[in-house]
Amino acid sequence: MSANRLIKIELSKLNVHLPERRLSLREALSSAKPQVVARDGSVHTFKREELEFLAGLLPEADRDKLQLPILIALEPKLGRGTARISGEAEAKVVSQVLEKELTAGELLIYRPEVAILRRKLPTTTQYLFLW
Amino acid sequence: MTIALAVSPTRMELLKLRQRVGLAQKGHDLLKEKMDALVIEFFEVLRRIQEARTKALEQLSVAHRALSMCFAVVGTLETRQVSREARRELQMEISTHHIMGIAVPAVEVGEVERNVLARGYSIHTTSSVLDGASREFERALKLLIELSELNASAFALARELEKTKRRVNALEYILIPRLREALKFIMMRLDEMERENFIRLKRIKAMLEKRE
Secondary structure, eight states, rough: OHHHHHHHHHHHHHHTTTTTTTHHHHHHHHHSSSSEEEEEESSEEEOOHHHHHHHHSSOOOGGGEEEESSEEOOOGOTTTEEEOOSSSHHHHHHHHHTTOOSSSSSEEEEEHHHHHHHHHHHTTTEEEEEO | HHHHHSSSOOOOHHHHHHHHHHHHHHHHHHHHHHHHHHHHHHHHHHHHHHHHHHHHHHHHHHHHHHHHHHHTTTTHHHHHHHHHHOOOOOOOOOOOOOETTTTEEEEOOOOOOGGGGGGOOOSSSSOHHHHHHHHHHHHHHHHHHHHHHHHHHHHHHHHHHHHHHHHHHIIIIHHHHHHHHHHHHHHHHHHHHHHHHHHHHHHHHHHHHHHH
C-alpha cells in the first residue's frame, strides 16, 4: 500500500469517534439514557450530572440550540494546540465554563483551556480534527 | 538518497511529489494534534489515578487498622472463621466508553457496602468491631474497583499514544524528509536540464553565427 493511501486512511480514521447525529441539550435531558451513536458504531453516553450542569448555564430557550457533544475542533492552520468552538450556544457555554470573554459567535481556546474543558465536561465534549 | 535518485526527474513527477509532501505534512500536523489531545487525556487520567490511589490507600490503612483491632478483640482464629463463613457476590457492569475512538473500560458497580445481616456470618456470636472492619474493607473494595478502571484507561491511552507517536515520527523523520529529498533532487535535475538546454542553444547560436 502506498504511503499516500496510508496517510489518507489514517486521516479518515481520526474522526470515527464522532456521532452520526448530535443531540440537543433538551433532547438529552428528556432522554432516559442520553447517548449518541458514533460513526464507528460505538455508543457514547452523556453523564446526567454534566447535562444538568450545562442546563444550569443556559437559559431555558437556548436548550434546543446547544448540540451535544460540544465539538472541540483542532485545526492545524490555527496553530498547534489551538481549538475552535463553533456554534453560538456552544461558545457561550464554553466561555462560561472557562470564565472567558466571548467576543464573536465562535471561540478560540488554547491547550491549557482544552484540558480544563475536558476535565469539567468529559462526556459532553469531543475532539474534531479538521484539515 | 537512493529513493530520491529512483524518481524520474519530470515536471509531472515534481507536481505529484509536491502534492504528496502537502498531504504528508497535513497528516503529520493532524496526528501531532491528536497526540497532544491524547497527552491531555492521559495526564488527566493520571491525575485521577493519583487521587484514587491516595484515597484507596488511606481507606486500606483504615481497614487494616480495624482488622487489627478485630484480631485483638475477637481473636485471630475467630475472625478467620467468620471470614470463611462470609459470602460475597458483587454485581458489576463492565462496558466500554470511547475517548477519541479508543475503547476504555467503564465499570459500573452497585452498592458495595452491605447491611450487616447480608454478610453471611452470625451476628449473635461476633462483635461489632468485626462489622466495622468488614465495612471498612467494603469501602476499600469500591475504591479499588474505581482505581482498576482508571488504570485500564491509562493503559489503553498509553498504547494509543505510543502508536500515534510512532506514526508521527515515521512521517516526521522518514517519509517527509525522503519526499523532500526527492523533490529537491527533481528540482535540481530540472534546473540542470534547463541549464544544459540553455548552453546547447547558445552553442548552436554561436555555430550558426560563425557559419554566416
